[in-house]
Amino acid sequence: MRATLSYLPLVLLAVAWEAIARLNLVDSSALPPLSKVGLAWVDLIRGGELVNNGAASLYRGSVGLLLAVLGGGGLGLCMARWRLLDVFVNPLVELFYPLPKSALIPVTVLWLGFGDGSKILLIFLGCMIPVTIGAYNGARGSDHALVWSARSMGANRLRMMWDVVVPSALPELLNGIRTALALAFILLVSSELIVSQQGFGYLIGYLGSTGSYEGMYAVVLTVAFLGFAADRIYQLFIQWLLRWRD
Numbered sequence: 001m002r003a004t005l006s007y008l009p010l011v012l013l014a015v016a017w018e019a020i021a022r023l024n025l026v027d028s029s030a031l032p033p034l035s036k037v038g039l040a041w042v043d044l045i046r047g048g049e050l051v052n053n054g055a056a057s058l059y060r061g062s063v064g065l066l067l068a069v070l071g072g073g074g075l076g077l078c079m080a081r082w083r084l085l086d087v088f089v090n091p092l093v094e095l096f097y098p099l100p101k102s103a104l105i106p107v108t109v110l111w112l113g114f115g116d117g118s119k120i121l122l123i124f125l126g127c128m129i130p131v132t133i134g135a136y137n138g139a140r141g142s143d144h145a146l147v148w149s150a151r152s153m154g155a156n157r158l159r160m161m162w163d164v165v166v167p168s169a170l171p172e173l174l175n176g177i178r179t180a181l182a183l184a185f186i187l188l189v190s191s192e193l194i195v196s197q198q199g200f201g202y203l204i205g206y207l208g209s210t211g212s213y214e215g216m217y218a219v220v221l222t223v224a225f226l227g228f229a230a231d232r233i234y235q236l237f238i239q240w241l242l243r244w245r246d
Contacts, residue, residue, distance in 0.1 A: 032214045037221065040214035049203060050222065057188055057199040058226075060116050064123025065184045069177055072128035076135025076173070077165060093132055101126035101183065102190045109195050119191045119199075126187045127180035134176020138169030174238050181234055185227045 014034055020026055021033040044050035079086045104125055108118040192201025200223050207216040 029213060032217060036214045037217045040212070041218035041222065044215055044218055050219065053199050053203045053219075054222070054226075056116075057192065057201070060119040060199065061123060061184045061188045064120040064188075065127055065180060067120070067124045068127035068131055068180055068184075071124070072131030072176070072180075073135045073173055075128070076132040076137075076176075077139050077169060079132070080136050080139030080169070081165065093129060093136075096125075097129050097133070101187055105191050105194055108191075114195050114197070118195065119188060122191050123184050123187050127183050130179040130183065131173070131176045134179075135169055135173045138172030139165050141168065141172070171242065174241070178231070178234055178238070181230060182227065185223065185230075189223060 017031070018034045021028055021031050041050070075089065079089055101122070104122055105118075108122045108125070112118040112121055188199070189201040189204070192199035193205045194201075196202045200219055204216055204219045204223075207213070207219065
């Protein structure tokens, strides 16, 4: 019952959207009925445009996010344990954290062109910051008694990192990855809207420029629901992982 009620706002939003469009409270060209958006979504699936462009976007987003998790997680853990690395890298993290990540789009395009590489690099650079901060804060909060106990038992740095620091940092690291997951969708679509010939963002821009607003909304809703589903699945993964760790 509780799970059903949690999705009730989405149902009410869909009903309100359809009613507003049907009653012409908003110009139908600006807000087409949701039922027509659904039909356009089916047409895009049948024609293959949504599948092909979606596959390109999910590939870019997945690779960029995976690299950010590996690189940012490792960097944050190492910064927390090695003082010299912290001194050199922390100012850079603090410098780039407030920077609007979309401002890096021209830079990545200049470096790697208009293909997949520039989008992957943008997602990697943008998503690495919250992952790094999460890993760093989690590792800094490690129980010092456990660290000292591991050292007294002869554990080397690598073993201590894996057996003590990583489990302690896991909750904060997972929260950082969740933030990066949402950011990956934002950066992906933003970059594809501006500099791409394939992907969700490209398809949104193309359909909007040609006046196919039902199709444009269909792609926007597809991205929204993919992001929503990815976040819910990730939350279930977090619950399972932390329960398994305990």
